[in-house]
Amino acid sequence: MTDKPVSAPRVRTRFAPSPTGFIHLGNIRSALYPWAFARAQGGDFILRIEDTDLERSTQAAVDVIIEGMAWLGLDHDEGPYYQMQRMNRYKEVLAQMQAAGYVYPCYMSVEELDALRERQMAARQKPRYDGTWRPERDKQLPPVPEGVQPVLRFRNPQGGVVAWDDKVKGRIEISNDELDDLVIARPDGTPTYNFCVVVDDIDMKITHVIRGDDHVNNTPRQINIFRALGHEPPVYAHLPTVLNEQGEKMSKRNGAKPVTQYRDEGYLPDAMVNYLARLGWSHGDDEIFSRVQFLEWFDLDHLGRSAAQFDEAKLRWVNAQHLKAMDDDALAPLVAEQLQKRGIAADERLPAICGLFKDRCDTTVALADWAQAYYADVTPSADDLAKHVTDAVKPAVAALRDRLAAADWTTPAITAAIKDTLAEHGLKMPQLAMPVRVLVMGTPQTPSVDAMLALHRREIVLSRLQNV
Numbered sequence: 218m219t220d221k222p223v224s225a226p227r228v229r230t231r232f233a234p235s236p237t238g239f240i241h242l243g244n245i246r247s248a249l250y251p252w253a254f255a256r257a258q259g260g261d262f263i264l265r266i267e268d269t270d271l272e273r274s275t276q277a278a279v280d281v282i283i284e285g286m287a288w289l290g291l292d293h294d295e296g297p298y299y300q301m302q303r304m305n306r307y308k309e310v311l312a313q314m315q316a317a318g319y320v321y322p323c324y325m326s327v328e329e330l331d332a333l334r335e336r337q338m339a340a341r342q343k344p345r346y347d348g349t350w351r352p353e354r355d356k357q358l359p360p361v362p363e364g365v366q367p368v369l370r371f372r373n374p375q376g377g378v379v380a381w382d383d384k385v386k387g388r389i390e391i392s393n394d395e396l397d398d399l400v401i402a403r404p405d406g407t408p409t410y411n412f413c414v415v416v417d418d419i420d421m422k423i424t425h426v427i428r429g430d431d432h433v434n435n436t437p438r439q440i441n442i443f444r445a446l447g448h449e450p451p452v453y454a455h456l457p458t459v460l461n462e463q464g465e466k467m468s469k470r471n472g473a474k475p476v477t478q479y480r481d482e483g484y485l486p487d488a489m490v491n492y493l494a495r496l497g498w499s500h501g502d503d504e505i506f507s508r509v510q511f512l513e514w515f516d517l518d519h520l521g522r523s524a525a526q527f528d529e530a531k532l533r534w535v536n537a538q539h540l541k542a543m544d545d546d547a548l549a550p551l552v553a554e555q556l557q558k559r560g561i562a563a564d565e566r567l568p569a570i571c572g573l574f575k576d577r578c579d580t581t582v583a584l585a586d587w588a589q590a591y592y593a594d595v596t597p598s599a600d601d602l603a604k605h606v607t608d609a610v611k612p613a614v615a616a617l618r619d620r621l622a623a624a625d626w627t628t629p630a631i632t633a634a635i636k637d638t639l640a641e642h643g644l645k646m647p648q649l650a651m652p653v654r655v656l657v658m659g660t661p662q663t664p665s666v667d668a669m670l671a672l673h674r675r676e677i678v679l680s681r682l683q684n685v
């Protein structure tokens with residue numbers, strides 16, 4: 218940021234997921250941007266698990282969040298903090314606010330609230346708490362009903378506006394008269410969501426809140442609580458929704474996949490970071506960039522204002538670009554992992570195999586499909602056999618097999634064996650290359666046949682060429 222004053226505090230951002238379902242790409246983008254901003258600014262990134270919804274929060278969801286972030290390399294400097302472990306702290310702050318007069322007990326029953334809402338709806342008013350229990354100078358409060366545990370409400374300022382300069386949405390101003398007095402503690406004393414978030418953001422010294430725009434409506438309330446607690450709010454950046462391919466808000470209910478599934482499907486962490494980065498942020502026309510470039514470039518000034526739409530074909534394309542650019546030695550362990558899942562152990566040939574096939578693959582799964590032909594049997598289709606391994610070409614295949622049995626096992630020697638066979642049988646390259654590919658790799662489309670053969674063990678090639 219160019220306008221950063223010299224005395225600006227150290228940047229501290231956070232990702233604050235609720236572990237109530239698996240984490241999908243739409244959610245993880247809300248981790249990527251605060252992480253990138255902290256890294257780009259040399260600040261701290263904090264992970265906070267908002268687990269106060271006891272019925273819906275699960276440890277399995279926490280595990281997937283942590284696993285997904287670790288896979289993508291979104292490392293945190295502090296946490297995970299768990300809100301459930303901070304209850305005493307919230308209650309302490311609540312007591313301070315009550316003592317300072319920012320909070321008051323409200324004894325309105327659910328039935329009374331319902332009746333109030335109905336009256337307001339009938340009068341075409343926006344349903345809101347009417348301040349019955351809000352203490353005011355010279356105001357007579359109703360008699361406290363017996364045996365009722367009150368909720369605690371926040372005494373929202375009256376009059377004036379709450380405003381902030383959102384890094385994505387620009388200036389937002391909400392009139393305080395639009396905001397009623399929020400319940401910040403339930404009858405059993407447990408604090409509510411908006412209050413916990415503010416206490417955490419203060420205690421964790423968060424300077425920039427980067428989160429989904431489903432929280433825009435909470436922000437004016439949170440800002441008022443910040444001020445009641447004697448703090449200025451952080452900078453806010455509310456990210457537009459991520460839509461799925463059908464144009465609906467991405468959610469697990471309409472088919473979003475857990476982040477970790479992309480790892481299983483053969484996507485590379487750097488490609489995911491690249492793709493997600495572009496889903497709501499831009500750096501000129503750059504589509505493909507490394508993690509290092511991303512962290513060099515990332516800022517809050519180029520966040521997109523409109524909803525981004527997920528496009529799996531584009532993700533695959535981005536992945537293919539990263540796969541191609543990746544060093545074979547770095548790629549091989551990821552492909553080995555995919556092979557291992559199939560019960561196949563790779564060997565020292567795998568980096569070279571990756572080098573030969575990566576140009577035609579968009580995932581490590583596709584690359585493992587090619588590599589598999591080097592470590593496990595192949596089954597050519599009857600169609601390919603009938604089409605390419607014809608009776609006319611079989612004698613040439615047998616002759617090539619004999620030459621390969623005697624040749625040095627190097628690419629030039631294999632090339633020579635093929636050329637000699639073509640000359641001897643008066644064939645063109647494809648007439649021999651196609652049956653060899655089908656027999657050795659199980660498919661007629663492979664990179665150059667000599668390089669493909671050279672990476673095989675000779676015995677395997679000889680035995681597959683015998684199957685004619």
Ligand code: GLU
Nearest residue numbers: 233234235267414428432
């Ligand atoms: N726990 C909230 C969520 O998962 C995020 C709250 C925040 O970022 O302030 O939507």
